[in-house]
Amino acid sequence: MVTPKTDTEEGKHHEGKEDNTADYNETVKICPECGSKNLIRDYGRAELFCSQCGLVVAENIVDLGPEWRAFDFEQISRRARVGAPMTYRIHDKGLSTLVTWSPTGQGQYKLKKWQQRTHIANTTERSFIFALSEIDRMACALKLPMNIREAASMLYRKAMRKRLIRGRSIEGIATAILYITCRQYGVPRTLEEVRDISRVGQKEISRAYRFLLRELDLKVSPASPVDFVPRFCSLLDLTGDIRSKAIEIIKRASEEELTNGRGPIGIAAAAIYIAAILGGEHRTQKEVSDVTGVTEVTIRNRYKELSEQLDIDVLL
DNA sequence: AAGACGAAAGTGGTTGA
């Protein structure tokens, strides 16, 4: 994986020289409000915020850029000497050198031919390339940040090393890998969302998902409703205020054990629905339903439970 | 007319014998 972004000496070097929101974003790892390390990047709103208390730590974050930066010549030479940053998203980890055609060199021409033949020599290599491009395509469609694509690629590589891919659909595995990675990184996508941009059906994704969890010995804790809130809120064009309110409601609900055995998305949807009304930014059940993918009936059921048990008066 | 409500039947996934 690409080197982590915390580079302390670097931070001191160029204070105030560059766009400081981005710098802030790269160095802050702990929420100043509650100390939680669980910061979530919300690319829909371009915000970095705390999943515990909802505090927006940084705004206008622009990640997705080059994985490293250099601020003086020494750093350039130190970091740039190997060429492109090593990345797992290229099938040979980006370490190969592509020799391009040159009209003068006969030797280079042969080398190029040799490269082409061996580069994509066998079918496993081919399918790996395909898998990575698929992961990239899907991650792109889901607007996932680069670090998740990297992690997904890494996980796929791991699955391949363990010979888990053979005889299975590459699409299914790749989709499941992405789904798992999103969960691990606290930016879950719903199964429906993943299915919509995948080329395989939900059943196959689920099968591959369970298979991978078992074989790779991964433990993915059930998604928290909180993790869905920022994205749903931004899709509904709600302010950060509502988002915080919704997260607050979910926290109280889970303390009262109202979330047990309930689908996290339904909880998130209901909390957002309530929060939006309380905050004067009313959204209809249908609107919330369309964005979250749970039915209005479920939203009603959850929101009835929540408002009654938590003594929240929801006056329309 | 649109939104909210809730009853009732149906669906797909999980669990435990």
Added chain:
DNA sequence: TCAACAACTTTCGTCTT
């Protein structure tokens, strides 16, 4: 492997604004 089960969906008639 199968049946029981809970959560969720679909459908639809009714009430409210």
